[in-house]
Amino acid sequence: ELTLNAEQEFSGGQLDPGFLPWIPTADPVADGQRLFEWLFAHARMQAAWAEVRGQFTQRRLRLRIDADAPELHAIPWELLREAIEGAAPNDLAATTATPFSRYLAGRWQPGSPILQRPIRVLVAIANPQNLSDFGLQAIDVAAEWTALQNALVGLDVELIQLPQPCTLATIEDALKKGVHVLHFIGHGVYRAQQQDAALYLADDANRVQPVVDADIAAMLARQLADANMHNDDKLRLVFLASCQTAARSPADAFRGLAPRLVQAGVPAVLAMQDLVPVDTARAFATTFYRQLLQHGQVDLATNEARSHLLTVNLSGASIPALFMRLRDGALLGKRGRIAGDKSENFWPFLLDDLRKGKCVPFLGPRVTAGLLPDAAQVATRLADKYNYPLTDRTDLAKVARYIALNAPQDERAEYTRLLRRSLFAYLGLKPTREDRQRFANANLTETAAGIGWAEKVRALHENEIHHLLAELKLPLYMTTNCDSFMTEALRVTGAASVRRAGPRWEQVQAGTPQYTLDPEPSRENPVVLHLNGYDDDPTQAHQMVLSEDDYLSHFVRLNRDHNYILPMDVVGRLGESSFLFLGYSLNDWEFRVVLQGLVAALNRPKKVNVGVQLEEGPDQDPEKVLQYLGDYMDQYNIKIYWGTPQQFATELYSEWQRLGGPNGVVAEEEWDDDNW
Known part of the structure; x- marks a missing residue:
């Protein structure tokens, strides 16, 4: 189903299960079009998408996959490509018109946009001495550090290099001092037998210490829940520049490291869902951080970074995957x-x-x-319902005056009725049949109290x-x-x-x-x-x-x-x-x-x-x-x-x-x- 502006729903579509399991070809462009055609194969969804596209050329896309359909999480949705008749094709995850993310809802506060400057970025490069014992290449710490410094030169960013060895304990100690972004460079693995993800960190002797996703997530959850830390100093983004760290297990929608970190409370996690070439990783990081510092929207910056990879013909543009629980993508804020x-x-x-x-x-x-539809949205709906004849259909005071002349007493009741009906959608809820019966004759105030508005909105x-x-x-x-x-x-x-x-x-x-x-x-x-x-x-x-x-x-x-x-x-x-x-x-x-x-x-x-x-x-x-x-x-x-x-x-x-x-x-x- 499609939900527009957290309110208008288009439903009834079905996915053909015969399409699964996903088998990629050597042509990512064709794969992207094939994936789009599968997602919008149903006539209702095609019509709904066309309507949304016609109304809003700029539209934020948050792909929310139900936890009961974990096999859908393994699909590289970042490839989605729309072929438009008479126009250039549209790579949905690589254009500024459609900031794209995998949205993970839950009962966690998403965190407020970072106002502090400079943005504090902790760079953790895991390079244990015996990586070769695990069939992995050593990491050139100096080269990676220099590359990231060069990428962020001139930006209002404070880079903090974590000293070797890169252990979970040293990462935790550094986060306690106040860090906005954790940028990890290293190796990771998805372990199919154990059905978990792990990063190859180091022990105190700088030898490989695999650390599973549950332990990493638990550490971050402690940091984010620390009442003694100022909110402005808490972690907001984890950037995992490692192999396979974004992979999901088909057995559980919340397995795999990236979603585990979001589950722990991190507002946004950028992770690689396949092996990524070094040149691609560096080019992506450079563009991503520069764009993020410019406007603060993490999903838009991710799209812009993918677009850059496509422009300079670097492979792997669909490998970075953004998982987030920010409704508007606003990771960085600016002071008024x-x-x-x-x-x-x-x-x-x-x-x-x-x-x-x-x-x-x-x-x-x-x-x-x-929280509610704005006056222009309400005015437009009332204008449609009461056949308002003039052009200023978004002016609520004028539309209400027209209704008052033609249907006395209706404008106030209809106005509050529209607001009441919007409460559920703006909280990300779908009213059950019981809810519809319970609140059928309730006013706006009664409905807000009845659904626990105050508690639910604070979680968002x-x-x-x-x-x-x-x-x-x-x-x-x-x-x-x-x-x-x-x-x-x-x-x-x-x-x-x-x-x-x-x-x-x-x-x-x-x-x-x-x-x-x-x-x-x-x-x-x-x-x-x-x-x-x-x-x-x-x-x-x-x-x-x-x-x-x-x-x-x-x-x-x-x-x-x-x-x-x-x-x-x-x-x-x-x-x-x-x-x-x-x-x-x-x-x-x-x-x-x-x-x-x-x-x-x-x-x-x-x-x-x-x-x-x-x-x-x-x-x-x-x-x-x-x-x-x-x-x-x-x-x-x-x-x-x-x-x-x-x-x-x-x-x-x-x-x-x-x-x-x-x-x-x-x-x-x-x-x-x-x-x-």
């Missing part, structure tokens, strides 16, 4: 850009406000990227934004989203009680009393206030802000009547806190209404500074946009963080740990609020 001439103060003072509980996060639509995203914010233990969280993700995250982090609240929606008249929450928001009893309503309360669901008309009316209410429609203890806390906007774009209705409707009306002292994160667009000129944003945001005293919500979450967590967590002191000196 902080605008302004005092950017060095951004993190210390933001973290100080967070630590004091004097910062209020505002969660916008892009916070749920990768190490730095999931809602969980990260919950760990800050703030009294108040504001959101313009209708989902319960912030509430669910707070519950699993141990808050005594978590409350959801929304505005009062009745018309404010003369004599309308102000009101407060009981008890007021605190670290022990945090409040998540949904400015635009939410689905788990009949009144809030009925008044949910969705269409253009809704936003215009809500703007007026927030600007004029915020002291009556919001709890006064919330208004008071907003007046004395800095704000942290997450997941907004300047053109979002949500952001404009909050900024010009609520923030402008609060008459907050200028000394209370506001941190903001805005998303960078791919077609934007950064300098011009930053200048425009700076001019616009100055009137609201907003500092700009330039990057994505995921970038920000990863960097925030890194800074939070680096500066001591909740008990650290980060801003002891006297400082002028106006110049934050």
